[in-house]
Amino acid sequence: MRVSEEMHQEYMDSYGxxxxxxxxxxxxxxxxxxxxxxxxxxxxxxxxxxxKRYDLNRAKMLGLSTDDAD
Numbered sequence: 074m075r076v077s078e079e080m081h082q083e084y085m086d087s088y089g090x091x092x093x094x095x096x097x098x099x100x101x102x103x104x105x106x107x108x109x110x111x112x113x114x115x116x117x118x119x120x121x122x123x124x125k126r127y128d129l130n131r132a133k134m135l136g137l138s139t140d141d142a143d
Contacts, residue, residue, distance in 0.1 A: 076134050080130075080134055083130050084130045084131065084134050087126045087127040087130045087131075088127055088130075090123045090126065090127070091120070091123040091124050091126070091127040093123075094116075094120040094123040094124075095120055095123075095124075097116055097119075097120070098116060098117065098120050
């Protein structure tokens with residue numbers, strides 16, 4: 074499957090951003106990082122937002138409908 078360079082870059086950027094956020098979540102869960110409750114909430118929100126952006130770009134790349142309202 075061929076996609077445009079722009080779409081490829083958007084996908085890779087969103088994938089990398091999600092992985093960085095996921096690594097931070099794993100550090101908190103598994104490496105005993107200490108965070109205050111408000112920092113945990115921010116950490117989880119950033120990961121969820123990065124995952125949503127990745128999912129939207131993945132769906133767009135696959136030619137699937139992307140409904141931002143979800």
